[in-house]
Amino acid sequence: MWLPATFAVVILSFLAATVVGQWQSFATDRAAREIAYNTAPSIERLTSVRGELRNLHLVLRDELDRVARGQKPDPSPVNRARNAIQQEMDAYLALPTWSDELVLAGNVLRTQGQLGETVSRFQDEIARGDIPAATTTLTLDFNTAATNLNAAVMDVTELNAAHAHDLALEIQRIRSKATYAAFGLDVVATAIAIAGAVMLRRVIRDHADLVERHRRLEEERACELEQFAGRVAHDILSPLGAVSFSLQLMNQPDQSDAKRAQIAERGTSALSRVKRLVNGLLDFARAGATPDPDARAELRSTLMDVASELQPLADERAIELGIKEDGVCYARCNAGVLTSLVANLAHNAIKYIGDGPVRRIEIRTRHSAQVVRVEVEDSGPGLPPDIEPRIFQPYARSKGSMEPGIGLGLATVKRLAEAHGGRVGVRSITGCGCIFWFELPAVEAMAGVYESVPAPA
Ligand SMILES: Nc1ncnc2c1ncn2[C@@H]1O[C@H](COP(=O)(O)OP(=O)(O)OP(=O)(O)O)[C@@H](O)[C@H]1O
Numbered sequence: 001m002w003l004p005a006t007f008a009v010v011i012l013s014f015l016a017a018t019v020v021g022q023w024q025s026f027a028t029d030r031a032a033r034e035i036a037y038n039t040a041p042s043i044e045r046l047t048s049v050r051g052e053l054r055n056l057h058l059v060l061r062d063e064l065d066r067v068a069r070g071q072k073p074d075p076s077p078v079n080r081a082r083n084a085i086q087q088e089m090d091a092y093l094a095l096p097t098w099s100d101e102l103v104l105a106g107n108v109l110r111t112q113g114q115l116g117e118t119v120s121r122f123q124d125e126i127a128r129g130d131i132p133a134a135t136t137t138l139t140l141d142f143n144t145a146a147t148n149l150n151a152a153v154m155d156v157t158e159l160n161a162a163h164a165h166d167l168a169l170e171i172q173r174i175r176s177k178a179t180y181a182a183f184g185l186d187v188v189a190t191a192i193a194i195a196g197a198v199m200l201r202r203v204i205r206d207h208a209d210l211v212e213r214h215r216r217l218e219e220e221r222a223c224e225l226e227q228f229a230g231r232v233a234h235d236i237l238s239p240l241g242a243v244s245f246s247l248q249l250m251n252q253p254d255q256s257d258a259k260r261a262q263i264a265e266r267g268t269s270a271l272s273r274v275k276r277l278v279n280g281l282l283d284f285a286r287a288g289a290t291p292d293p294d295a296r297a298e299l300r301s302t303l304m305d306v307a308s309e310l311q312p313l314a315d316e317r318a319i320e321l322g323i324k325e326d327g328v329c330y331a332r333c334n335a336g337v338l339t340s341l342v343a344n345l346a347h348n349a350i351k352y353i354g355d356g357p358v359r360r361i362e363i364r365t366r367h368s369a370q371v372v373r374v375e376v377e378d379s380g381p382g383l384p385p386d387i388e389p390r391i392f393q394p395y396a397r398s399k400g401s402m403e404p405g406i407g408l409g410l411a412t413v414k415r416l417a418e419a420h421g422g423r424v425g426v427r428s429i430t431g432c433g434c435i436f437w438f439e440l441p442a443v444e445a446m447a448g449v450y451e452s453v454p455a456p457a
């Protein structure tokens with residue numbers, strides 16, 4: 001949302017800078033036009049009026065001298081000089097005037113009228129041959145009228161010059177004001193553009209991080225699904241062994257019907273464990289090794305299931321398999337995952353119990369409001385010292401082990417427990433046996449609700 005807004009502000013700032021620039025050129029153009037087409041031509045015309053006035057004075061004196069010398073009066077040069085003044089005045093008056101100038105222009109017209117009357121009188125006196133009167137008119141009246149007209153023209157000229165000066169200053173003021181405004185807008189636009197670029201860079205970086213995290217997650221998920229195949233293959237072998245054992249027993253002719261029914265039930269429950277295991281591990285793998293927060297598995301029934309599955313194997317090896325649980329409790333994982341955890345540890349205990357005279361395995365549970373803990377204790381030889389430090393790493397197996405296996409069971413237990421927020425560990429005493437344990441977060445709310453469920457016999 002902020003990105004389009006930033007771009008909009010930047011574009012608006014640049015547009016505003018352009019508008020300010022245009023406004024400046026309109027204002028300066030207007031002032032420059034006023035100077036070029038009004039004040040400058042006015043000054044030029046008024047200056048010409050003054051020049052023509054001097055020329056008229058000379059022409060009148062020539063006329064007086066000529067007639068005084070007895071020559072015939074010639075009004076043409078005087079009339080031409082008068083017309084020249086009139087033409088320049090007309091040209092000036094044709095230009096635009098403003099209110100202050102109008103007052104002064106009125107003075108010019110008035111003094112020009114006085115001058116015209118004086119000149120007409122002079123011409124009459126010359127025509128009559130009255131030289132003394134003409135001399136008086138020229139030296140006194142004409143001089144006074146010419147001085148008045150000159151002064152009036154000077155006033156208008158100065159007014160136009162002052163106006164031109166003001167316009168020039170205004171041009172300068174507009175220019176500097178517009179320059180500051182445009183500069184300020186450019187600075188604002190640049191600052192916003194830089195801020196936008198920084199934010200954009202951050203967004204791109206965050207997006208790249210997100211894409212990278214997503215890619216890693218996908219990779220992990222693919223890897224987890226890949227590992228799933230291995231775990232499933234690994235974990236279902238044991239219950240499938242129970243199924244196959246049941247089928248073999250059922251095929252024996254000396255079995256009674258009651259015994260067969262019991263064997264069939266055991267085989268069926270082994271198969272349902274296979275299903276639960278596969279479903280649980282598949283759910284976990286599909287979730288990219290992230291447990292479902294709503295998952296829960298009841299500990300006691302899972303322990304009973306695993307124990308009943310392993311019982312024939314334990315009997316075969318003359319192992320006493322016991323369960324000690326401290327009431328109903330729920331772990332925060334699905335039933336398949338919990339089955340995998342317990343079955344791996346219990347199966348190892350049977351596999352590696354060795355040939356000692358005491359042959360006992362105990363699966364225990366303990367729980368608090370926060371944690372459930374499962375311990376599998378055996379009376380075997382304990383861990384071989386060569387693998388103890390790396391016992392939970394994949395493919396860690398004792399060199400001298402005669403038991404079949406690939407070394408993934410404990411690595412799977414650690415991986416599943418930790419992925420569900422739990423821990424694993426082992427305490428081994430050479431010659432006395434091992435206690436493998438794992439802990440998982442408990443589902444507190446459920447503990448009270450199921451308090452009344454009777455404990456299994
Ligand atoms: N209770 C135990 N007593 C003694 N040694 C054990 C016990 N449990 C595991 N071990 C040793 O730890 C090794 C690793 O066990 P892990 O379960 O990871 O693999 P595995 O049992 O060899 O093969 P699998 O992948 O089939 O489980 C075993 O090979 C064994 O040497």
Ligand SMILES: [Mg+2]
Nearest residue numbers: 348405409410
């Ligand atoms: Mg194992």
